[in-house]
Amino acid sequence: MNGLEKIIKDINDETQAECDKIIAEAQAKADEIIKNANANADKISSAENDKLKAFEKDLMNRSVSAAALEKRKIILAEKQKIISDIINKAHGEILSLPDKEYFDILMKIAAKNIQSGKGEIFLNAKDKKRLPKNFISELNKQAEKIGGSITLSDKTVNIDGGFVLAYGGIEENCSFEAIFHSKSEEMKDTVHRIINLKK
Numbered sequence: 001m002n003g004l005e006k007i008i009k010d011i012n013d014e015t016q017a018e019c020d021k022i023i024a025e026a027q028a029k030a031d032e033i034i035k036n037a038n039a040n041a042d043k044i045s046s047a048e049n050d051k052l053k054a055f056e057k058d059l060m061n062r063s064v065s066a067a068a069l070e071k072r073k074i075i076l077a078e079k080q081k082i083i084s085d086i087i088n089k090a091h092g093e094i095l096s097l098p099d100k101e102y103f104d105i106l107m108k109i110a111a112k113n114i115q116s117g118k119g120e121i122f123l124n125a126k127d128k129k130r131l132p133k134n135f136i137s138e139l140n141k142q143a144e145k146i147g148g149s150i151t152l153s154d155k156t157v158n159i160d161g162g163f164v165l166a167y168g169g170i171e172e173n174c175s176f177e178a179i180f181h182s183k184s185e186e187m188k189d190t191v192h193r194i195i196n197l198k199k
Contacts, residue, residue, distance in 0.1 A: 124157055
């Protein structure tokens with residue numbers, strides 16, 4: 001090997017060594033970048049998974065709460081319907097009672113509502129036709145105890161059942177519709193308690 005060839009070989013060897021060093025450094029840097037990128041990707045993935053899990057948990061909790069609320073609404077609505085049905089049925093049963101039982105109830109209601117002084121009782125057309133003969137006289141016995149008297153009006157009133165009492169132009173509506181309306185909350189509470197006791 002002559003001098004020129006030796007110089008060229010030395011340059012080539014030196015160049016190759018430098019290239020190998022640069023490549024090794026580049027590979028090391030690339031490996032470090034990839035390692036960091038993978039670590040960051042894992043962190044991002046883990047954070048996103050945590051967010052997703054938290055979102056899923058929150059969504060599940062909200063779904064459970066919404067379902068529980070809807071269930072309570074349905075149960076409450078059904079209870080209200082049952083209560084209304086029971087009250088309406090009771091109302092209907094009173095109106096369809098046999099005459100004696102029906103007018104016994106009217107007598108009890110009237111006895112609680114009569115006043116002193118001259119009063120007048122108004123019935124609907126159906127009840128006036130089937131009014132027992134001794135009803136007014138029996139009612140007057142009750143009225144006399146507090147210094148009052150009752151006469152049956154020739155006029156009829158448009159009510160479902162029961163009666164209207166009038167004293168000096170002031171009327172007291174004792175129809176069953178009015179009584180049920182005024183006592184509706186009390187009756188609903190009573191029926192509600194009964195329903196809850198039967199659970």
